Structure formats: C-alpha cells, structure tokens
Amino acid sequence: MKNSFDEKILEEANDWINANQKVALATVIQTWGSSPRQVGSRMIVNEKGDFSGSVSGGCVESAVVRECIDLIKKNKPYKKIEFKVSNESAWEVGLACGGEIAVYLEQIIEK
Amino acid sequence: MKYTQLKEIIKKKSSKTEFAIVTNLKNGLSEIYEPGKSLSKEFEIHKEQIDNFFKLKKNGVIEKKEIFIETYIRPIKVIIVGAVHIAQYLVDFAKSLNFEISIIDPRGYFASEQRFPDMKIINKWPDEAFKEIETNENCALIALTHDPKIDDPALQHALNKKFYYIGALGSKKTHENRCQRLKDAGFSSNQINSIHGPIGIKLGGRSAPEIALSIISQLVAETYKR
Structure with a gap:
C-alpha cells in the first residue's frame, strides 16, 4: 500500500508541535499474517498520551502510546517494537487477529 | 525525524x-x-x-x-461522466479512498458549483473535456448519464486508452443497446465485455448513496485486482 496525499496525520502532528507539544510518530513498517492495518499506517502521540490515527484495529494502541511517552520522556530519537499474537513476551497486549506487526517509533526533534 | x-x-x-x-x-x-x-x-x-x-x-x-x-504516489484518476445525484455521493466516498475525481458534464444545470463544492467540473462534451485530462491505463471511467450522446464518446475514449476500469450505469436493456452501438462503431467484443454494465456490485440497494457505494466497491475491487 502506498500513502495518501489526503491523509492528514502528519499535518496534525505539525499542529501539535506548533502548540508546543512533543510528538512521536508510530508507523507500521512490517506485517505478517492477518494484521488489520497496512504498512505505512500511522498514529501520533504526544507527551500526555493523547493520540490520533491508528496502527492496528485498537489491539496495540495502548502499548504504543506508552512506548511513545517513554521515548519522549527519555528523549530517545527512535525505537522499533514488534507485536505478536501471544502475550507471553513483555507485552500484555497482543493482536487478537493472529497477525504480527512491527512498529517504528520516532520522535520529532525540536524545531 | x-x-x-x-x-x-x-x-x-x-x-x-x-x-x-x-x-x-x-x-x-x-x-x-x-x-x-x-x-x-x-x-x-x-x-x-x-x-x-x-x-x-x-x-x-x-x-x-x-x-x-x-x-x-498520485492517486488514481477517476473520471465521472454525469454530474448527477449519484456522483455527489461518489465524490464523498472517493475522498477517503485516495481517488482523484474529475467530473464531466456538458449540461450546465447539473454541473453547478453549488452541487459540487470544491470540485472542478468540466462543463464540456466528453471529446472536448478529455483534451484537458491526461489519461492512460491507470484511469477509471464511471459513466452515469445513460444518455448515449454523452456517455458513448467517453466510453469510446476510455476503451481506446485502455482504462483499467470502465463502468456504465443503465439497465441490462440499456447496456445491450450500448454494446450494440459500440460494436457498430468497430469495437471488439473483448473490449465491449470489459465494460462493467450494469455498473456496480450487487448490494440490492436502489438509493443514490447505495448505488454510489456499489459502484465505488466495484472500483476498489478492480483496483486491487490489477
């Protein structure tokens, strides 16, 4: 899947930054099996945990929000995380659909 | 970043x-x-x-x-012929589906700005209108007027340019007549059979938004088949 010129998630990130919020982007970079959102799907998260967009059908968003807040707090530039179907790993959330996804988190570095 | x-x-x-x-x-x-x-x-x-x-x-x-x-990547161009009620709903659906819509209608009273805000409507006959739009096999045509004077030249253009999706509104009978006219105009049965007519997938609905949904569903399906 390619990305759409019309999707406004990055524009929204820009608005948040202009409102002096710290913003991290979370992008689906790989999927295996039946994952709900395609590669390139994206959500944005600020330091308070507000978010917009999606990386799954609601299965892993809460974990992504937590990871993004952590990224911003520790002032790390980027991080890659993977979600699998089971909850055996450190993740308490998983993909109920049986798919796996890799999500790349990156912080928008200050102006 | x-x-x-x-x-x-x-x-x-x-x-x-x-x-x-x-x-x-x-x-x-x-x-x-x-x-x-x-x-x-x-x-x-x-x-x-x-x-x-x-x-x-x-x-x-x-x-x-x-x-x-x-x-x-630039969205797929979808050319709608006929600024009719169904087209208004198609424009709404297309916005969130990454299609770039152009509407052609030589009838000024249909193609008014009020009916299609923020939308460029080409108020010309198809032959003239297509001079303004660059078209190729990555384009789709949705013919909605079921008026041969308006639809046929657009269908002919789309067939000649090998659009990957061509659909035409109208009953089975209307479509049979349309196919005969295209045959008379020299198009092969392979070409004619590539036209989706009657247009859309079977949903059972008859209202304008339901027909628009059935058309856009077929277009999305054909887009992924390529």
Whole structure:
C-alpha cells in the first residue's frame, strides 16, 4: 500500500508541535499474517498520551502510546517494537487477529 | 525525524509531488527522495530497490536491509461522466479512498458549483473535456448519464486508452443497446465485455448513496485486482 496525499496525520502532528507539544510518530513498517492495518499506517502521540490515527484495529494502541511517552520522556530519537499474537513476551497486549506487526517509533526533534 | 523534514514532507504532500520517505531503522536517519533525483551516500546504494517500491506503489522494508520506504504516489484518476445525484455521493466516498475525481458534464444545470463544492467540473462534451485530462491505463471511467450522446464518446475514449476500469450505469436493456452501438462503431467484443454494465456490485440497494457505494466497491475491487 502506498500513502495518501489526503491523509492528514502528519499535518496534525505539525499542529501539535506548533502548540508546543512533543510528538512521536508510530508507523507500521512490517506485517505478517492477518494484521488489520497496512504498512505505512500511522498514529501520533504526544507527551500526555493523547493520540490520533491508528496502527492496528485498537489491539496495540495502548502499548504504543506508552512506548511513545517513554521515548519522549527519555528523549530517545527512535525505537522499533514488534507485536505478536501471544502475550507471553513483555507485552500484555497482543493482536487478537493472529497477525504480527512491527512498529517504528520516532520522535520529532525540536524545531 | 527532524522537524524541518516534517515540514518539507507536508509541503511535498500539499503540492502533490510524488516522493518517498526513506528511513534507516538502525540509526534513525531519514531522507526525502523524489524519483529521478539523487540520494545521499547513506541511501544511494539502495536506490534500485527504492525505485522498485515506487513502481509497485508500495510501502515496506527492503528485504534483509533495515531500510523502510514510505511512498507517496498520485492517486488514481477517476473520471465521472454525469454530474448527477449519484456522483455527489461518489465524490464523498472517493475522498477517503485516495481517488482523484474529475467530473464531466456538458449540461450546465447539473454541473453547478453549488452541487459540487470544491470540485472542478468540466462543463464540456466528453471529446472536448478529455483534451484537458491526461489519461492512460491507470484511469477509471464511471459513466452515469445513460444518455448515449454523452456517455458513448467517453466510453469510446476510455476503451481506446485502455482504462483499467470502465463502468456504465443503465439497465441490462440499456447496456445491450450500448454494446450494440459500440460494436457498430468497430469495437471488439473483448473490449465491449470489459465494460462493467450494469455498473456496480450487487448490494440490492436502489438509493443514490447505495448505488454510489456499489459502484465505488466495484472500483476498489478492480483496483486491487490489477
């Protein structure tokens, strides 16, 4: 899947930054099996945990929000995380659909 | 990602320039790439694969390399003939489905700005209108007037230019007559059979938004079949 010129998630990130919020982007970079959102799907998260967009059908968003807040707090530039179907790993959330996804988190570095 | 880069991406998006964001997942470095232009040393060695993602209109990670490519490619052009009620709903659906719509209707009273706000309507006969739109096999045609004077020239254009989707509104009988006219005009039965007529997938609905939904569903299905 390619990305759409019309999707406004990055524009929204820009608005948040202009409102002096710290913003991290979370992008689906790989999927295996039946994952709900395609590669390139994206959500944005600020330091308070507000978010917009999606990386799954609601299965892993809460974990992504937590990871993004952590990224911003520790002032790390980027991080890659993977979600699998089971909850055996450190993740308490998983993909109920049986798919796996890799999500790349990156912080928008200050102006 | 640097804020300046985010701003540049937004600028490229608003000008509808085709581009890609390439990111090295190992070190967090990213860059904007436009087809035909050069890349920094960091990414230049992957140029061939990046161009390949463009060709396939796809996002993804280069196999065995930690390089993520996100492509922004111009949407598929969908030409609607007939600024009718159904077209109003098609425009709404198309907005969230990444299609770029043009509407042709020589009848001024249909093609009014009030009925289609923020939408460029070409108030000309199809033969004239198509001089303003560059078309190729990546285009789709939705003919909605079921008036041979208006639909037929557009269908002929779409067949000649090998549009990947051609659909025409009208009953089975209307479509039979249409097929006969196209046959008389010299089109092969293969060409004629490629037209989706009656248009749309069977949903059972009869209202304008329901018909629009059935048409756009068929268009999406055909788009993924390619």
